Amino acid sequence: MKRIKITENWINMLLEITDRDEVKLLHVSSLPFREETIRSEEEKHAFRLVEIGLSGQDRPEERHGMKYTVTAPGYRMKYVSHEEQRNEDGKKLEIVTKDEATGVYVTSHFQFYDGISVVKCWSQVENRGNDSQGLEYVSSFNLNGIEKEGLLPRDQKMEISVVHNSWQREVQWKSYTLPELGLEQSQPDEKLRSSKEFGITNTGNWSAKAYLPMGSVFNKETNTRMFWQIEHNGSWHWEISDQAGHLYVQLSGPTENQSHWYQQLKAGESFTSVPVAVGVTEGGLEKAVEELTKYRRRIRRRNKDNETLGVIFNDYMNCLWGDPTTEKEIPLIDAAAEVGCEYYCIDAGWYADGGWWDEVGEWLPSKKRFPGGIRKVMDYIRSKGLIPGLWLELEVMGINCKKVKELPDECFFLRHGKRVYDRSRYQLDFRHPMVIRHANEVIDRLVTEYGIGYIKMDYNIEPGIGTEVDAESFGQGLLEHERAYLDWLGSVFEKYPDLIIENCSSGGLRMDYAMLSRYSIQSTSDQEDYRHYATIAANSPLGVTMEQSAIWSYPRIEGDEEETVFNMVNALLMRVHQSGHLAALPPERRDLVKEGLDYYKSIRHDIREAFPFWPMGLSTFGDDWVSLGLKCGKKNYIAVWRRGGNSWAELPIPHLKGKEVKLRCAYPSYERCEYNWNREGGTLRVVIGAPVAARLFEVEMI
Incomplete structure (x- = not known):
């Protein structure tokens, strides 16, 4: 047995190459790996690095439904080699696995970014065999055990978040417990393999017509979060379900089942999957968005x-x-x-x-x-x-x-x-x-x-x-x-x-x-x-x-x-x-x-150069009050909107609690509102008389 341990930019990642030359992705988290969180070798068997489905391959191990578990030849991929190097962005890990029967090789890529707790992942499939192979599915990222940290039952601690999106109703963050999604635990851990997955899919050329291509899973007990975005302008799929006593998350581009995607790989041909970005943090949503914001700024085209x-x-x-x-x-x-x-x-x-x-x-x-x-x-x-x-x-x-x-x-x-x-x-x-x-x-x-x-x-x-x-x-x-x-x-x-x-x-x-x-x-x-x-x-x-x-x-x-x-x-x-x-x-x-x-x-x-925060939480269309803040070093900009309800609101700003600040209504200059800063409580109180009105404040640390 050999292990590959990576600690980069507050990301703890652990892979194991077993005595049978299987590669297991055991851990990706902001917290260190604990051996006792995987209880047996049987459980570990389900921690596959990559899931890949080829036409005409048997899936003999027990599974239920249409989930992308025990894919064939995903379940029999064997270690070939791995390489760690550094480039202008940060550390890069590449792991090559192969299926002896078909001659199909998969290179799993993990690109880290210095100073950002996000890793970009994608898979490159190569047909080095003699026969053509029909590719029906390949994961860009596959991790089992996303719930394994902490002591509470998964139904009590895990929260899955989705960003609903549609015409004139964009960017609506909603969070769900496992029971609310129909994934409530009803089997012993060692037999956990239900037929239901919670899947979010886009099919077609409008990549965000129903959901943004992103998501998050939050462990309320350990205050840790995994978040992701799928970087594709068309069909994509991610799913969460149970397998061998744990919960997994899989991210991919188009699939045959969901989006009518299939590709024939002739001998010598290759296919590269859609890239995805996966991040981990300790703390609330704002910390995750800060890391994602840094990452988005890093990967985009430089422009004036x-x-x-x-x-x-x-x-x-x-x-x-x-x-x-x-x-x-x-x-x-x-x-x-x-x-x-x-x-x-x-x-x-x-x-x-x-x-x-x-x-x-x-x-x-x-x-x-x-x-x-x-x-x-x-x-x-x-x-x-x-x-x-x-x-x-x-x-x-x-x-x-x-x-x-x-x-x-x-x-x-x-x-x-x-x-x-x-x-x-x-x-x-x-x-x-x-x-x-x-x-x-x-x-x-x-x-x-x-x-x-x-x-x-x-x-x-x-x-x-x-x-x-x-x-x-x-x-x-x-x-x-x-x-x-x-x-x-x-x-x-x-x-x-x-x-x-x-x-x-x-x-x-x-x-x-x-x-x-x-x-x-x-x-x-x-x-x-x-x-x-x-x-x-x-x-x-x-x-x-x-x-x-x-x-x-x-x-x-x-x-x-x-x-x-x-x-x-x-x-x-x-x-x-x-x-x-x-x-x-x-x-x-x-x-x-x-x-x-x-x-x-x-x-x-x-x-x-700013990072966002939400003093009153993310907004819904029914909220009477809405607020968004930007952190810019010592200066904070806070937009406040009133759409009815009470004439006043208290805005908690935890990162300024206990600090002396200089506060002003920056726009409009006529103000027509009341406001004050509670240093001990870390709250901004705003009173606006008009039932529908908005103000923009500057809060500068002294």
Whole structure:
């Protein structure tokens, strides 16, 4: 028996190579391993490093249901070699295992990051045998025994958290006990192998349409947490269930059972799984989000946008609603420049004379909407000191787009010999060179002819399980398209490194770090009610770093001063996406917008390095009071929203308890609220008379 012990960045990891040459991943935790937590060799047998399923392989060991346990040949993989090295990120561990019967090898990769308690994991499958093998499943991370620390029964101490996500209802963190999920213990430990798993899955090209690709398991007894994100822009799956007396967690990309993914590996071919990031911490959720925030900043593309945090005006939300014209844009451009915006993006509709939904695809400006040409409007935007931008939905073509007839079927997703429709659009396949040529021509035209520096890249369809073109399964076609899209995106940034491209998919429906390691900014929602948006804004640091998190601020013409302030506070700790009919706002309300943007520019250098905290906990849409704080060294910024209920709230801030602070209402300058700091209790008391209002506070340690 041989052991591989790694202690890196507060991560304790232990692997064992048994006398039978089996590799067991025994432990990944913020706490050290304790031998007594695995009670027998029989239990240890189920602590496999990787689960992999090939077609036509028997699974003789006892299991129940469709869980990814006792996979074949996963259960018979044998140790070949391992290597530890260091690179620019930190320590890297690679472990090679093989299946003698098929000649399939798996290299399990673990990349650590210096100073961050997160490890990136993925699996590389190679067919070194003589026969083709059908790959149906491979885990990117597989750990049994996630409940083994502490003394209490698992039903009393374990909590599983999921981030629900949907259109206009993004980033909703919910936590469940095992009994609430139907995983209540009813068998003796030594026989624990029920047929039910708690699985969270996405199938399709909208990676976050029902859940963000992340999750967490918390041990309330030991105050330890494991958390993860799956870094993929399409189909993915994670599950938690019981096996051999313990609970396991498995993370993967697409699967055959859940997402119609299957790939034939011929002799000499290989497949690399979707990468996942796994972190461990002691302490509450805020510590986990801090580590995840550090990791997200480390892995993303270096770019100026996440350093400068420019202020964007977009003409869509509670404004032009996709009906732009030169006549409508000019006063909005003037107003946006007057209040201090730095980018001006014309949203949907600029390419169509009338209704535009099913005609998108050519991306040529409408002469009817812009009689003097769209370049004239772009020049006017620049003359006002702003950088111009345009909306695109480049991955689709409307069924009535003229260019649809010019492209062969192979440029689109096909199933059963037919083009895939969704909402009167076709899905383009970015594996095809004609699609890449088309996409590059559009980007080049917008940048070189129209002179834009910002693109809002939207995506409003769900083409489903994938395409049959050049693929053994629909899911394989989808996966390869998604990877081709990411490669194309990388080529765009290589050619235009300062071009800002916003990741938008009906708001936040592709909020994942395959996309966000490339894109510098993420649309968080299409939520039209500023009061509901406070919840999405407050929770958004769970899914995306603050400097990438675009939040709408869209004061309404019929609103009042408090409505304007509420809108601004929604965005001031993130990335400001200003909208609304600024030109029609009364002067005193437009002044409040300018005041908010001026203040934002004075603090945005802190936002890009800050970490979030939630004085009142994560928000739900039914909360009367909502709060989000940012920690920036000695300075803290705290947004507070009231949506009814009592006129006062107490905000616990434990990390400032017992400290002398300088406290001020930073925005708006008219204040109209009461506030005080209780040093001994570590609480900020806020009284706001208006039933719907918001304030932004600075709390600086003295």
